[in-house]
Amino acid sequence: MSDFSNIITRRRFLAATQAGAGSVGLAGLFGLSAGPLAAWAQFRVEIEGVGATQLPIAVARFRGEDGAPQPVGAIVMADLERSGFFRRIEAPQVVEETGLPPMNEWRGRGADALVGGSISRLADGRFDVRYRLWDVVKAADLGGSSEAVLAADLRLMAHRIADNVYERLTGEKGIFSTRICYVSKQGRSYQLRIADADGEGAQVALNSNEPIISPAWAPGGKEIAYVSFESQKAVVWIQHVATGTRRMVANFRGSNSAPAWSLDGNRLVMTLSQEGGSQLFSLNRDGSGLKRLTQSSSIDTEPVYAPDGRMLYFVSDRGGSPQVYRMSAEGGPAERVTFNSAQSLSPAISPDGRLLAYISRQGGAYRLVVQPLDNAGPAVAITDSTDDQSPSFAPNGKLIVYNTRAAGRDLLMTTTLDGKIKARLASSGADIREPAWGPYGR
Amino acid sequence: MRALSFSTALNGLLVAGAALALGGCASSVNLEDSNKVPVEDRNASRAAGAAAAGGAQSGVSTVNLSSRPAASDNLVRVVYFDFDSFVVRDDARPVIDAHAKRLGSNAGLKMTVEGHTDERGGREYNLALGQKRAEAVVKSLTLLGARGAQIEPVSFGMERPAVQGSDEAAYAKNRRAELKDR
Numbered sequence: 001m002s003d004f005s006n007i008i009t010r011r012r013f014l015a016a017t018q019a020g021a022g023s024v025g026l027a028g029l030f031g032l033s034a035g036p037l038a039a040w041a042q043f044r045v046e047i048e049g050v051g052a053t054q055l056p057i058a059v060a061r062f063r064g065e066d067g068a069p070q071p072v073g074a075i076v077m078a079d080l081e082r083s084g085f086f087r088r089i090e091a092p093q094v095v096e097e098t099g100l101p102p103m104n105e106w107r108g109r110g111a112d113a114l115v116g117g118s119i120s121r122l123a124d125g126r127f128d129v130r131y132r133l134w135d136v137v138k139a140a141d142l143g144g145s146s147e148a149v150l151a152a153d154l155r156l157m158a159h160r161i162a163d164n165v166y167e168r169l170t171g172e173k174g175i176f177s178t179r180i181c182y183v184s185k186q187g188r189s190y191q192l193r194i195a196d197a198d199g200e201g202a203q204v205a206l207n208s209n210e211p212i213i214s215p216a217w218a219p220g221g222k223e224i225a226y227v228s229f230e231s232q233k234a235v236v237w238i239q240h241v242a243t244g245t246r247r248m249v250a251n252f253r254g255s256n257s258a259p260a261w262s263l264d265g266n267r268l269v270m271t272l273s274q275e276g277g278s279q280l281f282s283l284n285r286d287g288s289g290l291k292r293l294t295q296s297s298s299i300d301t302e303p304v305y306a307p308d309g310r311m312l313y314f315v316s317d318r319g320g321s322p323q324v325y326r327m328s329a330e331g332g333p334a335e336r337v338t339f340n341s342a343q344s345l346s347p348a349i350s351p352d353g354r355l356l357a358y359i360s361r362q363g364g365a366y367r368l369v370v371q372p373l374d375n376a377g378p379a380v381a382i383t384d385s386t387d388d389q390s391p392s393f394a395p396n397g398k399l400i401v402y403n404t405r406a407a408g409r410d411l412l413m414t415t416t417l418d419g420k421i422k423a424r425l426a427s428s429g430a431d432i433r434e435p436a437w438g439p440y441g442r
Numbered sequence: 443m444r445a446l447s448f449s450t451a452l453n454g455l456l457v458a459g460a461a462l463a464l465g466g467c468a469s470s471v472n473l474e475d476s477n478k479v480p481v482e483d484r485n486a487s488r489a490a491g492a493a494a495a496g497g498a499q500s501g502v503s504t505v506n507l508s509s510r511p512a513a514s515d516n517l518v519r520v521v522y523f524d525f526d527s528f529v530v531r532d533d534a535r536p537v538i539d540a541h542a543k544r545l546g547s548n549a550g551l552k553m554t555v556e557g558h559t560d561e562r563g564g565r566e567y568n569l570a571l572g573q574k575r576a577e578a579v580v581k582s583l584t585l586l587g588a589r590g591a592q593i594e595p596v597s598f599g600m601e602r603p604a605v606q607g608s609d610e611a612a613y614a615k616n617r618r619a620e621l622k623d624r
Contacts, residue, residue, distance in 0.1 A: 211601035213565050227569075232554070233596035234569060255573045255597045258566045271570065273595070276577060278570035299570040315567060322567050345564035359564060366563065389564060408608075434565070 049420045054087040055169060058111040060095035062131070063118035070154035072119055072129060072161070079162035079176040079198060082414055083398065084421030085169075097132035103139040111136050115165055117144070119154075126150055129157045133165050142168050155201050156442075175394040179438040180401055181205065181215045181224055182412060186430040192226060194241060197394070197437070199412060199426025205239060206246075213434055214258055218265045221439045225249065225259035225268060236270055238285065249287050258302050262329075263309040269293065269329075271301040280314060280331075293331035302346055305329065307353045313337065315345055324358055338371065340379055346390055349373075350397040355417070357391040357400055368402050370417055382419025392437045401425070403433040517541070520604075521579060523617040525560075528574040530582050538579065541621050542586030545593065552624040555579045557597040558604070560613035565599055572597030572619075579619045594624075 059077035062068075080086040089109055095101050095116030106114050117131030132144030145164065149157045156177060163174030176197055184191045190212045195202035206212060210229040217224055218238075225238045234255040239246035250256040254273030261268055262282075267289070269282045280293040280300050294300040298318040305312060306326075313326045319336060324347045327334035338344035343361035350357070353373065360369040360379065365386040371379035387405040394401070399414045410431035415422045426432060519541075521534035530538065545551055557572030557579075576595035584590050603616045 211598070213569070213599075213601065229598065229601065233594075234598075254577075254595055255569060257569050271566070273570075273573045273577070273597075278573055299567065299574065301570045302564070302566045315564075343563065343567075345567050361563070 049422060053085075055085060055112055056089045056110050057086045057113040057115070057165075057169075058089040058091040058106060058109065058136075059115040060091035060093065060117075062116070062129075063094045063096050064120050065094075068119045068121075068127060068154065069151045070158060072154060072158040073115070073117065075155060075158035075198070076115060076131075076162045076165065079159060079174075080166060082198065082421070082423040083166060083174075083176075084416035085166070097130045097144050100139070100141070101134065103134070103136050106134075106136045113142075113165075113169060115161075117161070122148055127154060127157075129154070129161070131161050131164075133168055155196055159196060159198075172398065173396045173440070175396045175399065175437075175440075177442075178395055178440060179221070179442060180392075180412075180425075181217065181436050181438065182403075182426075182432050183212045183215065183434040184428070184430040184432045185211075185410070191430075192224070192239075193432075194224075194438075195426060202426065205241060205244070215434060215436045216259050216261060217436055217438045218261050219263060219439060220265060221441055223265075224436075225261065227257045227259070236268075249285065250283065260303045260305055260312075263305060263307075269303040269305070269312060271303070280312070291331075294327075294334070304347055304349060306349050307351055313347045313349060313356070315347065324356065337373070338379065341369070348391045348393055348400070350393050351395055352397055355397070357393065359388055359391065368400070368415070370400075370419075380419075382415055382417070383413075383422075390434050390436075392435055394437050395440050401435040401437050403435055517544075519621045520618050521621075522614065523575055523619070525613070525617065526571070527617075528557075528571065528578045530578050534579075534582075537621075538582045539586060542583045542588050545583060545588035546586070549589070549592070551592060553593045554622045554624055555583075555593055555595050556620045556622065557595065557599075558602060558616055558618050558620070559600045560616045561600050561603060561608065562613070563600070565601070569597050569599030569601075572599045575617075575619045579621070 057080060059073050059080065062073045065071055065073055077088060081088050089111040095114065097117045101114060101116065114134045114136050115131060117129065120128045122128055126148045128146065128148045130144065130146040133142040134140065135142050147157060159177040162176040166174035178197045179194055180197055181192060181194045184193055188209050190208045190210065191204050192206040192212050192215060193202040194205050205224065208228060208230050213227045215224050215226040223238055223240050225236060227234050228237055234257045235248055236250040236256045236259050237246050238249050249268065250270060250272065252272050252274035256270065256272055258271040259268050260270065267282050267284055269280055271278050272281045277297060278299045278301050280303050281290055282293055283290045296316065296318050298316055300314055300316045303312050303314040310329055311326050312329045313324055315322050316325050316334065321343055323336055323344045324338040325334040325336050337356065338358065341360035341362055345359040348357045356371045356373050358369060359366050360381065366388050367381045367385065368383045368388040368391055369379045369381045383404065385404045389403040391400050391402040399416060401412060401414050403410055404413055410433040412425040412432050412435050413422050414425060517540060518537045521530065521537050545553065555576040557574065557576035559568040559572050573595065576597055580593045580595045583593055604618060605612045605615045
């Protein structure tokens with residue numbers, strides 16, 4: 001078992017003991033600290049809910065953080081909180097990576113784990129970032145690292161530290177250093193943006209006065225396929241992220257949309273209306289080798305590959321209402337997968353192939369639901385909002401990013417699979433939507 | 443963009459061309475179209491007049507000023523649809539008739555029919571639904587004599603609402619197909 005489950009088990013035991021003794025308890029842990037510093041408050045995640053098992057962790061301000069371009073410790077803490085596996089314990093003072101902090105003191109604050117570190121500017125202008133992770137309960141050093149990075153990579157460094165801490169404590173791979181892309185709309189200006197997984201540090205990949213929808217990362221994370229209306233109709237483009245080089249991959253008569261990459265990145269499945277109706281086709285990444293996959297008089301759209309590449313999930317209204325179906329990736333007969341909603345839209349498959357996330361219309365509300373694919377349980381709504389769209393799994397399968405509406409604005413949220421921990425990403429004045437979580441690596 | 447601008451008319455060098463175009467109630471500044479516009483628009487005016495007389499009671503087939511600059515030829519260029527439906531309603535017939543006549547009598551005329559939906563539901567499904575609306579309109583036009591190659595059905599899904607708002611009145615205005623000359 002992972003260290004995390006050991007620690008969690010221990011924590012439960014402690015909490016039970018403490019509750020029994022009428023002492024600290026969870027509420028006491030939450031209310032412990034005095035007012036946080038401004039830099040911390042700025043990066044505090046807007047979290048809703050409380051997870052079932054959360055490891056109480058303190059991430060102290062790094063020495064030198066106040067003078068650094070990025071509040072590294074604060075970013076690390078926010079990442080960990082957003083994952084749903086950790087609960088913030090306030091850390092009132094700087095903790096350096098050198099030496100052993102007074103573990104009794106941190107135990108007294110309710111922390112099971114502690115992260116400390118330092119940032120120092122090097123003569124060449126780079127920053128040396130060091131951190132260390134301690135198991136407070138065992139008073140054990142769980143390791144750390146030191147790396148010199150450019151100022152522009154300080155956020156990335158913070159996310160990598162969060163990944164390391166997450167991996168060390170949960171045994172699962174972290175996703176904080178991955179990227180997401182999304183579409184922002186402000187007035188008539190549309191932008192395809194690429195941001196850190198926390199929604200911050202966004203860079204514009206495409207500027208347009210016409211809508212952009214359905215971005216999809218290529219397997220290696222170097223390219224994005226998307227639908228642009230710049231020529232007054234839906235056309236599928238592929239764009240190289242680093243260079244901005246782009247080309248049309250599908251501009252057939254009618255609409256071209258909903259691109260999904262094959263596992264090797266050599267082919268795409270998409271929705272074309274060139275032969276009438278909206279039907280699924282596959283084609284090579286250079287636009288050649290067109291093959292029709294569905295033959296129906298209904299709408300077939302939103303294809304997505306299962307992680308093994310053998311099956312395609314998609315939305316079809318062949319049964320009278322739009323529902324999720326699956327078929328062989330080569331086409332052929334399709335089997336209906338969703339049954340309990342008036343409409344089921346925008347399927348996403350977890351990286352382990354076990355879960356289907358989609359948008360379910362029930363009683364006029366469009367809500368994110370998660371359904372086991374092995375018939376092990378029912379579809380469960382994991383939000384209580386009414387206008388959810390576009391779910392996309394993190395590459396470790398532990399979080400889903402999606403789009404919802406609040407006060408007339410499109411915004412992005414992440415949620416744990418049980419819906420218990422939600423965080424709002426990248427708040428800004430614009431409408432932001434169509435999120436797609438990128439793969440590991442950059 | 444479509445209406446001939448006064449600044450163009452004021453430009454001495456272009457007065458002659460502008461006068462030519464204005465003589466036929468021109469709505470387009472597209473040089474390609476300027477020669478044939480006078481003929482078309484006379485047909486269109488008649489057809490639109492007939493449409494207005496024939497379908498007056500419904501009041502549905504109105505030009506949507508907020509979505510596009512209105513063409514000055516009085517041709518209705520929008521038809522509306524019911525929720526989750528792509529069936530061309532009876533009240534859209536006069537509009538379809540008018541455009542079918544234009545297309546039938548002018549083989550060089552090309553149009554785009556844009557399908558649109560209201561803001562509810564998913565973007566891609568709405569794109570497909572809008573496409574189905576556009577294709578239904580194109581089918582009606584071809585049944586009335588237009589050639590398929592003259593008309594491309596496309597969709598904007600929920601991306602380009604004619605009116606803002608999250609009530610049925612706004613939704614009803616946004617579930618539409620727009621007929622545009624190319």
